[in-house]
Every structure is written in structure tokens, then in C-alpha cells.
Amino acid sequence: MPTKPQTGKRTVWRGPRLRDLPSVDELLRSERLRRLAEEVGRPLVLAAARQVLAGLREQIRRGRSGPEFESVLAHLPEEVTGEVRELLGLSLQPVINATGVVLHTNLGRAPLGREAARGVFEVATQYSNLEFDLGKGARGRRDVHAGKFLDRLLGAEASLVVNNNAAAVLLALNTLAEGGEVVVSRGELIEIGESFRIPDIMARSGAVLREVGTTNRTRIGDYARALNKQTRLLLRVHPSNFRLEGFTARPALEELVALGRRRRLPLVEDLGSGLLVDLSGQGLAQEPLAAASLGAGVDLVTFSGDKLLGGPQAGIIAGKKKLVERCRRNPLFRALRVDKMTYAALEATLRSYLRGGLEDVPALRLIRLTAAEIGERAEALRASLEKDLAGGAALSVRAGQSVVGGGSTPGYSLPTKLLVIAAQGMSPAELAARLRRAHPPVVVRVEADRVLVDLRTVFEDQQTALAAALRQALS
Ligand SMILES: *Cc1c(COP(=O)(O)O)cnc(C)c1O
Numbered sequence: 397m398p399t400k401p402q403t404g405k406r407t408v409w410r411g412p413r414l415r416d417l418p419s420v421d422e423l424l425r426s427e428r429l430r431r432l433a434e435e436v437g438r439p440l441v442l443a444a445a446r447q448v449l450a451g452l453r454e455q456i457r458r459g460r461s462g463p464e465f466e467s468v469l470a471h472l473p474e475e476v477t478g479e480v481r482e483l484l485g486l487s488l489q490p491v492i493n494a495t496g497v498v499l500h501t502n503l504g505r506a507p508l509g510r511e512a513a514r515g516v517f518e519v520a521t522q523y524s525n526l527e528f529d530l531g532k533g534a535r536g537r538r539d540v541h542a543g544k545f546l547d548r549l550l551g552a553e554a555s556l557v558v559n560n561n562a563a564a565v566l567l568a569l570n571t572l573a574e575g576g577e578v579v580v581s582r583g584e585l586i587e588i589g590e591s592f593r594i595p596d597i598m599a600r601s602g603a604v605l606r607e608v609g610t611t612n613r614t615r616i617g618d619y620a621r622a623l624n625k626q627t628r629l630l631l632r633v634h635p636s637n638f639r640l641e642g643f644t645a646r647p648a649l650e651e652l653v654a655l656g657r658r659r660r661l662p663l664v665e666d667l668g669s670g671l672l673v674d675l676s677g678q679g680l681a682q683e684p685l686a687a688a689s690l691g692a693g694v695d696l697v698t699f700s701g702d703k704l705l706g707g708p709q710a711g712i713i714a715g716k717k718k719l720v721e722r723c724r725r726n727p728l729f730r731a732l733r734v735d736k737m738t739y740a741a742l743e744a745t746l747r748s749y750l751r752g753g754l755e756d757v758p759a760l761r762l763i764r765l766t767a768a769e770i771g772e773r774a775e776a777l778r779a780s781l782e783k784d785l786a787g788g789a790a791l792s793v794r795a796g797q798s799v800v801g802g803g804s805t806p807g808y809s810l811p812t813k814l815l816v817i818a819a820q821g822m823s824p825a826e827l828a829a830r831l832r833r834a835h836p837p838v839v840v841r842v843e844a845d846r847v848l849v850d851l852r853t854v855f856e857d858q859q860t861a862l863a864a865a866l867r868q869a870l871s
Contacts, residue, residue: 412456412465418472420445428473436480444479448472492838492858492865496812496850498762499703499802501589503839506702506759506802508741515744516737526736539724541739545746546714549672550687550697555714556723557701557742558732562592564698564711565666569601569631571726572662572719576628577606581614583640584633588668594633603628612640616647619655629662630655632694634684636668639806653693662695662719669804670699670712672749678763679808680704680800686714695719701738703802706759707745708738763800763810765852771813773851777859778815781866789870790818798852815849819870827869834865
């Protein structure tokens with residue numbers, strides 16, 4: 397009888413053979429896996445053991461051998477434990493954003509404030525009045541939530557919350573213009589991210605796009621000449637993620653408002669970010685204020701909940717009551733509506749605005765951090781790392797730029813201080829990859845031969861974990 401390797405122990409190795417592998421049962425009898433099965437249940441450990449053994453069988457068939465392979469064979473229970481951890485690992489997890497991009501589209505855009513997160517927890521873990529009128533003791537509507545705060549903050553007659561701004565634009569166009577024409581300036585036929593393109597959304601809404609003007613110059617007369625019996629609405633789009641400079645022209649909002657009124661056509665403005673407070677002190681003067689657009693006479697505005705507003709992913713439609721009501725009655729609204737968790741997070745975020753507590757909205761707090769404040773933390777991090785690493789990497793702090801991101805404020809940046817890391821004998825790409833494997837993963841900027849850490853987007857309570865990840869990756 398050939399002797400099989402005892403699990404967890406080295407045996408004399410004569411090159412791998414299929415019959416040298418233990419059976420699943422033998423493997424599961426090892427002390428380590430017995431304990432693991434008590435913790436996470438036998439079915440999961442069994443599945444992982446089968447997977448590991450199948451992998452090894454495949455490798456043996458292909459004639460694999462060598463020290464790495466032997467080491468796996470010698471540590472089978474550890475391999476299975478690793479596989480179980482992998483199976484149980486969550487796909488979506490927190491990361492440390494050390495890029496300095498405040499509204500990072502790939503990293504979840506706006507982080508929620510504590511009040512908003514608490515609101516989500518309370519509403520999500522208990523029953524709520526999501527669709528119940530507490531006054532009447534009867535069935536109520538979910539779309540009343542957040543309305544009170546939105547109407548007040550925006551000076552709107554009514555408002556409606558959907559899944560994201562793309563949904564808001566789709567719903568507004570479908571409701572108000574299906575089967576008719578929508579007039580848009582050529583300079584505003586934008587693409588956001590990979591999949592939001594005004595012409596595509598327009599087609600899906602059932603409205604026909606009527607382009608007017610040229611890429612760089614469109615005048616009010618261009619709009620006026622395009623109007624006909626089929627025209628249903630005028631659409632203005634904020635070109636959020638690029639800037640047109642030089643020989644350009646765009647009618648004033650007031651001219652469009654006047655044209656819409658004269659021809660009895662609603663004017664809808666897709667604002668993108670939906671800034672609620674004046675941040676021109678932070679250099680965000682080019683971002684339109686949602687309330688200013690409605691104040692100027694725009695009939696409906698649409699914007700995102702998780703860009704400069706700093707709340708959950710959502711799309712907001714606000715403006716004239718009659719038009720908002722039509723959107724609400726559209727059967728598409730049922731398909732685009734949001735969950736109770738979104739209402740909870742949005743209401744708590746909006747309440748922070750009403751109270752003037754902008755420090756409670758993380759995105760706004762991070763945008764307002766000064767380079768001096770960030771520099772102090774960067775110096776402290778540099779000093780602490782230098783003490784431990786004793787020369788394994790060159791560390792310095794220098795001036796740099798953070799960006800707002802999220803398809804807003806193109807070409808504008810916020811002054812910051814960066815921790816610059818040049819590791820010895822390790823490429824910046826390798827260091828960045830190591831940092832992404834940390835717990836929690838750390839995402840940094842890589843520039844030429846250096847790794848850049850921008851603490852603007854690293855929360856203070858993450859700084860210890862960041863330092864530990866850097867120490868580990870550099871050692
Ligand atoms: C970001 C943006 C959108 C899409 O918003 P989402 O909330 O990501 O769906 C639409 N229009 C403009 C102008 C934008 O900036």
C-alpha cells in the first residue's frame with residue numbers, strides 16, 4: 397500500500413502522484429479543519445476542501461511539480477482555510493482612498509456622514525412608515541419623504557427622488573416629451589462616465605433629439621428657429637466634466653426661460669452635481685446652484701444625490717408642482733424609485749444642510765480642508781514611518797493638487813500636501829499593488845517613479861490603518 401502524505405506533515409517526496417493526495421474525509425479530519433467546521437459549518441469547509449483537491453489533481457495531471465507545489469501539498473489544511481476565507485469574503489468592502497479625489501466615481505463617490513449612516517441603520521433594521529400615513533393610520537406614499545427638506549432648500553414647489561440622475565433625466569424626458577421633440581444645444585450633448593450620453597438617454601425616453609447651434613456657439617435664435625408643433629421641451633445640460641474655452645457662446649438662462657414662457661414650453665435643466673450651498677470660496681464658482689436655476693425660472697432641475705450634495709446615490713427632480721406630479725404618475729417612476737435606506741440617508745444629509753452643519757457632510761468637509769491642515773498630518777505620517785523603516789524608502793512631503801471629481805469642476809483643483817514615497821528596490825506599481833492587498837485595501841496615486849498619498853480623502857480614524865498598511869508594504 398502506498399503511503400499517503402499525512403495532512404499537515406511533510407512526507408518524503410518522490411514527485412507528485414494522484415494517489416498521494418489525501419481523500420476529502422482524511423483532510424477534514426485534521427485538527428485545524430475540524431475546528432474551522434465548528435466555526436463556519438461543515439458544508440463550506442467540505443466545498444473548499446474539494447476545490448483545493450480538484451485544483452491539485454489538475455496540476456498533477458499536467459505534470460506540475462516543484463517546491464511551490466510541494467509546499468501547498470504540505471499545508472493542505474491552511475490552503476483549505478484560505479479558500480474558506482476567500483469564499484466568505486465580501487465583494488463590496490471599505491477601502492482607504494488616498495488619491496485625494498473627493499468624489500471618486502470608482503470608490504463609491506460621496507461617503508455618507510455619521511448621521512446619515514445612523515439614519516440608514518435605524519430605518520433599515522426596524523419597520524418604518526415608508527408607505528404609511530401616521531396621521532390617518534392608512535396607506536401612505538413613499539415619495540413624500542425628503543420632499544419637505546428638498547422643497548425648502550431648493551425653493552421648489554415639489555420634488556421627487558429616483559435612483560440616480562440618469563434615471564431623473566430619463567423620467568423627465570419620457571414624461572414630458574415622449575413622441576415629441578426636445579431642443580438641445582450641440583455643445584451640451586455630453587457623455588458622463590461610460591454609459592450616460594444625452595442622445596442615448598433621449599432615444600430611450602422616446603423623445604426625438606433636436607440639436608441646435610454648433611459645438612462651441614449656440615444663440616437663443618438657434619433655439620427659437622428650431623421650435624415647431626412637435627417641440628415638447630427645452631433642455632439645458634450642465635457640461636459638468638469638461639470646459640469649453642475660447643470662441644464660445646451660450647444663451648443666458650434667463651433668455652431660455654423667456655423663450656420657454658413665450659412658447660409655452662417647459663425648460664428642464666440637468667445640473668449634474670446639484671450644488672446646494674455656495675462654495676465659490678473653495679473655487680467652485682463654475683458649479684451652478686440648484687436653487688439659483690429654479691430662482692431664474694427653470695421649470696424642472698435634475699441632479700445627483702451623491703456628487704457635491706454629499707448624500708446617497710439618488711437622482712432628484714425638483715421644480716413646478718404640475719410637472720413633478722406628471723413625473724410621479726408615470727409608470728416608469730415605479731421602476732426608478734428608491735429604497736427606504738436611500739430616503740433615510742438623503743433626509744439626514746439634507747437636514748445637515750438645514751441646520752447649517754456642513755461639517756456633517758463628509759464631501760464638503762474634505763473639500764474645505766486646507767493644505768496646511770493636510771500637510772500637518774502628512775508630516776506626522778512621514779515622521780512615524782521614517783522611524784520604523786530606517787531608510788527602506790525615501791519619504792518627503794510636497795505641495796500638490798487634489799481634485800473634486802465626480803464629473804464636476806473640470807480643470808479646477810484644490811491645493812494639498814502629498815506624502816511622496818520612493819521605495820528602494822520596488823516599483824511604484826508594485827507598492828501600489830501591495831497596498832491594494834492590505835486590510836482594508838489602500839488606493840494611492842502613482843506618478844512616474846513615485847507613489848503619492850493625499851490625506852485629504854483619508855479620514856482621521858483611518859490614518860492608523862493607513863500607516864500600518866504602508867509599513868507592511870514597505871518592509
Ligand atoms: C453625473 C451626471 C449625470 C449622471 O448622474 P448619475 O447620478 O451618475 O446617474 C447626468 N448628467 C450630468 C450633467 C452629470 O454631471
